[in-house]
Amino acid sequence: MLRGPALACSLLVVMAGALGCKRDLGDCNLAFDPERPIEGPAAFDIAYRITDGLPMYEGQALVQSTCGDGSFCHAPAAVGADRIGVPAGLNFDVDLACTDESQDPSCAQPIESCESGQTDTAYCQRLQSLQNNQNQINRFAEGMIQEMRAGAMPPGEAGLRVRNGTPWLRKFDPDRPDRTEELPPIESAEAQEIVRNWLACQAPVIARTEMPASADDELEPCPSVDGEICIYNGPQGDLPGPMWSEIYWSIMFNECVICHGPPNNNVDQNPDNPRGGDIPGGASVDALAALDLTGPNAMDTSNWASDSHPAVVDALAYDAGDCAGDGTIVIPFDSPNSIMIQKLRDTQTCGTEMPPLDPISETLIQIVEEWVDLGAPNN
Numbered sequence: 001m002l003r004g005p006a007l008a009c010s011l012l013v014v015m016a017g018a019l020g021c022k023r024d025l026g027d028c029n030l031a032f033d034p035e036r037p038i039e040g041p042a043a044f045d046i047a048y049r050i051t052d053g054l055p056m057y058e059g060q061a062l063v064q065s066t067c068g069d070g071s072f073c074h075a076p077a078a079v080g081a082d083r084i085g086v087p088a089g090l091n092f093d094v095d096l097a098c099t100d101e102s103q104d105p106s107c108a109q110p111i112e113s114c115e116s117g118q119t120d121t122a123y124c125q126r127l128q129s130l131q132n133n134q135n136q137i138n139r140f141a142e143g144m145i146q147e148m149r150a151g152a153m154p155p156g157e158a159g160l161r162v163r164n165g166t167p168w169l170r171k172f173d174p175d176r177p178d179r180t181e182e183l184p185p186i187e188s189a190e191a192q193e194i195v196r197n198w199l200a201c202q203a204p205v206i207a208r209t210e211m212p213a214s215a216d217d218e219l220e221p222c223p224s225v226d227g228e229i230c231i232y233n234g235p236q237g238d239l240p241g242p243m244w245s246e247i248y249w250s251i252m253f254n255e256c257v258i259c260h261g262p263p264n265n266n267v268d269q270n271p272d273n274p275r276g277g278d279i280p281g282g283a284s285v286d287a288l289a290a291l292d293l294t295g296p297n298a299m300d301t302s303n304w305a306s307d308s309h310p311a312v313v314d315a316l317a318y319d320a321g322d323c324a325g326d327g328t329i330v331i332p333f334d335s336p337n338s339i340m341i342q343k344l345r346d347t348q349t350c351g352t353e354m355p356p357l358d359p360i361s362e363t364l365i366q367i368v369e370e371w372v373d374l375g376a377p378n379n
């Protein structure tokens with residue numbers, strides 16, 4: 001089962017061999033300037049994640065969501081089987097060091113400057129790690145481009161299985177009204193040009209976000225403390241209501257099924273699939289054994305929310321997981337003692353937080369809690 005991704009990720013390792021080649025990154029276009037139109041994308045073009053408005057530069061978003069997304073292959077947090085063949089240390093994780101404090105208490109203001117001796121805070125350590133990974137990307141940039149041009153990177157079919165397919169929307173630019181609303185898929189020539197240009201500009205990264213006070217601030221720069229790039233969050237997508245079907249389609253299917261589901265290369269027959277027909281799954285054998293959030297029909301996900309409800313509500317932690325014998329995944333009317341909520345909040349007594357090292361927002365966690373405290377019905 002792991003053969004496909006293993007092949008895909010080891011192809012990325014070939015990049016190391018390309019290091020000696022001459023620099024071939026092409027021109028860098030940092031910002032789009034309507035007065036002096038330059039063909040192609042700009043490295044400071046911003047996209048934001050449809051589920052929570054998280055902003056990244058377009059190249060950053062494309063590399064982050066396909067090279068590991070905090071969990072696989074080139075992510076520092078990925079260990080053992082989840083690295084899928086990528087050597088230790090070859091990390092390209094460019095997730096933000098901090099999101100606003102309502103989602104992440106360690107980002108509470110004021111953030112001390114990391115440069116004036118304050119290096120031991122969680123924020124400073126994450127900023128340092130982001131910069132290390134950014135340097136790593138710059139070191140391997142030529143190899144990444146050569147692999148892209150050869151069609152080997154990003155890895156096609158196999159890479160699909162471990163990528164995070166949550167759609168990213170582009171910040172609207174009145175000077176370029178014809179651009180697609182969604183960030184194009186990494187296989188497209190347009191996306192590869194976005195990544196090439198971003199690499200040629202030395203891979204600038206958004207390091208931090210804050211909640212905008214009003215819609216006018218959305219996706220505009222916010223004050224930075226250490227010269228790190230801070231951008232206010234983008235518009236929040238439609239939030240799910242406290243109902244299992246809505247929680248399933250906006251959170252479970254997008255953030256969890258990739259690990260808590262079997263490999264699936266089918267094009268979904270469900271017309272309401274939020275990911276354009278893509279069915280995530282197959283990224284973690286261990287996670288699937290601990291909890292299967294899918295349904296029996298592998299061609300059509302229409303009933304997967306109600307199908308998976310019994311695996312979650314009143315279900316004892318599965319033998320295969322680290323929580324076996326420690327309790328129940330969701331206990332109706334009792335969110336504090338439900339293992340799923342503990343894992344979403346990183347207060348678990350067994351195993352790790354969920355999703356591993358890439359928490360969902362506080363707002364979304366509260367919606368899941370509300371559903372549990374309403375009795376966790378299959379609605």
Ligand code: HEC
Nearest residue numbers: 071255256259287290317318321322323340351352354355
């Ligand atoms: C990167 C892969 C990955 C992702 C993404 C992921 N999980 Fe997990 N999950 C695991 C692994 C591995 C285990 C088993 C180890 C453990 O219990 O910590 C697990 C275990 C669990 C368990 C305990 C199940 C049991 O029977 O013990 C719950 C509950 C859970 N995950 C919920 C979630 C939720 C909810 C999400 C999405 C918000 C999610 N997971 C996303 C890998 C993942």
